[in-house]
Amino acid sequence: MTKAYIIYWSGTGNTEKMANIIADGVKLAGGEPEVLDVSTVKPELLDGVKAYALGCPSMGAEQLEESSMEPFVVDLLPHVSGKQIALFGSYGWGDCEWMRDWEKRLQDAGATILGTEGVTVLGEPDSETEEKLIEIGKLIASNLD
Numbered sequence: 001m002t003k004a005y006i007i008y009w010s011g012t013g014n015t016e017k018m019a020n021i022i023a024d025g026v027k028l029a030g031g032e033p034e035v036l037d038v039s040t041v042k043p044e045l046l047d048g049v050k051a052y053a054l055g056c057p058s059m060g061a062e063q064l065e066e067s068s069m070e071p072f073v074v075d076l077l078p079h080v081s082g083k084q085i086a087l088f089g090s091y092g093w094g095d096c097e098w099m100r101d102w103e104k105r106l107q108d109a110g111a112t113i114l115g116t117e118g119v120t121v122l123g124e125p126d127s128e129t130e131e132k133l134i135e136i137g138k139l140i141a142s143n144l145d
């Protein structure tokens with residue numbers, strides 16, 4: 001079975017919680033999730049994978065985390081054409097510009113955003129966000145093959 005990869009960066013755990021809820025959604029749909037910290041992953045892992053999830057909170061000034069996630073995304077971009085990618089992340093005070101920018105970078109490189117737009121939440125995931133993340137997990141599982 002193709003694994004459902006959920007790759008994230010998280011400083012204080014909010015985005016990590018989101019990743020684990022997506023994994024629950026994958027399991028509910030009968031899939032096999034693999035939640036990985038981005039610092040342990042090379043983009044080649046995703047070469048043959050049609051659908052996966054990437055998560056990162058808003059960092060810097062409405063940016064991706066710069067040491068691990070930003071370089072990972074830069075390396076991944078040439079390989080995302082035709083892929084179905086779910087995006088998610090937590091934020092603190094902004095208006096989610098970081099997520100809109102991230103969606104656009106992937107779409108401009110030929111990817112489709114699963115669920116139409118990235119799932120964002122202020123701080124920790126609440127119950128409404130949990131429901132969205134579960135649905136995202138199910139969507140990934142149903143788009144793997």
Ligand SMILES: Cc1cc2nc3c(=O)[nH]c(=O)nc-3n(C[C@H](O)[C@H](O)[C@H](O)COP(=O)(O)O)c2cc1C
Pocket residue numbers: 009010011012013014015016057058059060061062063090091092093094095096122123124
């Ligand atoms: C260095 C730093 C920069 C941040 N920059 C932003 C920002 O530009 N916009 C925003 O909405 N939140 C910003 N935040 C808040 C985080 O996105 C927020 O605390 C989030 O919940 C962290 O998610 P995590 O627990 O997965 O690390 C920043 C936090 C830190 C530590």
